[in-house]
Amino acid sequence: MLLVSEPILGAEEKAALVAVIDSGWVTMGDRVQEFEQAFARLHEAEDSVAVSSCTSALHLILHGLGIGPGDEVLVPSLTFVATANCVRYVGAQPVFVDIESAEVPLISLDEAEAKCTARTKAVIIVHFGGYLANRDAWQSFARRKGLLLIEDAAHAPGLPAAGTFGEAAAFSFYGNKNMTTAEGGAIIARSRSLREAIRRARSHGMTSGTRQRLDSRSPDYDVTMLGFNYRMDELRAAVGLAQLKRLPEWNDVRRRLSLHYRQLIAALCPSVMVPFADPWPSAHHLMPVLLPPGVSRQAVIDGLRKRGIQTTIHYPPVHHLTYYRENCPDSRLPRTEEFARRELTLPLHPRMTPETVELVVNSLAATLGAELSMEVTA
Numbered sequence: 001m002l003l004v005s006e007p008i009l010g011a012e013e014k015a016a017l018v019a020v021i022d023s024g025w026v027t028m029g030d031r032v033q034e035f036e037q038a039f040a041r042l043h044e045a046e047d048s049v050a051v052s053s054c055t056s057a058l059h060l061i062l063h064g065l066g067i068g069p070g071d072e073v074l075v076p077s078l079t080f081v082a083t084a085n086c087v088r089y090v091g092a093q094p095v096f097v098d099i100e101s102a103e104v105p106l107i108s109l110d111e112a113e114a115k116c117t118a119r120t121k122a123v124i125i126v127h128f129g130g131y132l133a134n135r136d137a138w139q140s141f142a143r144r145k146g147l148l149l150i151e152d153a154a155h156a157p158g159l160p161a162a163g164t165f166g167e168a169a170a171f172s173f174y175g176n177k178n179m180t181t182a183e184g185g186a187i188i189a190r191s192r193s194l195r196e197a198i199r200r201a202r203s204h205g206m207t208s209g210t211r212q213r214l215d216s217r218s219p220d221y222d223v224t225m226l227g228f229n230y231r232m233d234e235l236r237a238a239v240g241l242a243q244l245k246r247l248p249e250w251n252d253v254r255r256r257l258s259l260h261y262r263q264l265i266a267a268l269c270p271s272v273m274v275p276f277a278d279p280w281p282s283a284h285h286l287m288p289v290l291l292p293p294g295v296s297r298q299a300v301i302d303g304l305r306k307r308g309i310q311t312t313i314h315y316p317p318v319h320h321l322t323y324y325r326e327n328c329p330d331s332r333l334p335r336t337e338e339f340a341r342r343e344l345t346l347p348l349h350p351r352m353t354p355e356t357v358e359l360v361v362n363s364l365a366a367t368l369g370a371e372l373s374m375e376v377t378a
């Protein structure tokens with residue numbers, strides 16, 4: 001089965017894990033710090049904070065920025081549920097914003113402006129599929145409205161401009177992302193004081209860590225806030241260091257495969273729409289396409305599965321999920337809903353070759369051809 005995404009883990013990761021086990025120090029040591037610095041360098045930032053997931057990263061950012069009850073936070077609905085959940089964790093209200101268009105399925109600036117109220121405190125933008133949002137436009141919007149600008153950059157590790165938009169950005173190293181530590185995440189925050197608050201909140205609000213107490217021979221610590229345990233361990237950091245070295249090369253393979261997809265789809269499946277113009281600054285996390293209106297997506301999914309190709313959907317809109325229907329009842333986002341009805345995500349990962357891309361597009365053309373001719377007969 002050709003999967004939509006696959007982690008690439010090998011001899012280097014195995015050796016890195018063995019080295020941690022042999023070292024006798026398994027969490028929050030030198031490797032975590034080294035990983036934080038290496039990740040920051042890749043994004044041209046001063047420093048980064050490694051955490052247990054992108055979800056905990058988002059929670060720590062909102063917590064560190066003091067967002068809380070009574071505040072509203074603008075979020076896209078075309079995203080993973082964690083983007084909205086983190087707003088609920090701090091007791092604030094997510095306000096769902098429609099996408100710009102089917103061609104640019106990123107949170108719409110005009111819609112964000114229309115949904116601003118006196119309670120709006122922040123906006124979380126998502127670089128959907130790895131495709132970078134417009135930095136200048138969002139920065140000037142946030143400045144004009146006095147909003148905190150936050151990036152959910154789960155799809156864009158290794159894209160240097162990601163993480164430079166606003167107050168802070170959250171990255172994911174989950175198993176299906178561009179690089180993985182199995183579970184894991186990182187935060188880039190502009191101000192040192194926010195970074196320090198986030199570091200403290202990551203580990204119970206404690207003023208020192210186990211390692212620092214060992215190094216300083218002082219057993220004392222204080223707790224200055226209600227913190228969490230969102231730490232990254234040495235095993236994950238060691239895997240992350242190995243992955244980071246190859247991330248730029250992997251993202252480049254993704255870029256070339258995406259371009260190949262675009263050319264073949266235009267030639268062989270002209271009724272299929274590929275969002276985003278080429279070139280577009282992107283970490284090419286996903287290969288999303290829109291099926292022609294009226295075609296049964298389930299039939300295409302089944303047809304491709306029969307040919308050994310997995311496909312997925314990005315995303316079931318968050319405002320349609322039961323929890324959010326109950327908690328944010330009257331969002332209507334027609335462009336997001338239409339996009340989500342027709343979207344299909346094709347396999348894209350650096351283990352693929354131009355030949356596997358050809359196999360997918362040929363299979364898509366054959367499956368769609370069968371579907372479209374059935375529609376004509378019916």
Ligand SMILES: *Cc1c(COP(=O)(O)O)cnc(C)c1O
Nearest residue numbers: 053054055080082154172173174
């Ligand atoms: C994967 C993902 C997350 C959550 O990442 P975890 O590391 O699994 O917590 C958040 N936002 C988006 C857009 C994602 O794709």
